[in-house]
Amino acid sequence: MSRKPVPLKIAIKIASLRIALLSKLAFTSLRDGDEDLAKRYIRLIRRISQRVNISIPKELLFCKKCNIPLITGNNCRVRLNTNRIKITCLSCSSIKRFSYSER
């Protein structure tokens, strides 16, 4: 028995809805203090986006190494260098950089 594949247009629609919902859940669970649950939600978001090949929205900041959602002033440090933004994850101290022009 094989599953009938879902048309790509519908799959993308479902995926983007799920990503929006999961990112909301990730941030609320992190605020409530459940780090593991928040990490799990981010892992699911990354898996969904890989599966249907869509990009994760730029508003959703997370650490690529430990999958934790990043909240400025709470669990990440933001520093500005010459035309670069540097975001440091405070739980695993990995650094994410981007240029001003990119955002």
Ligand SMILES: [Zn+2]
């Ligand atoms: Zn991290």
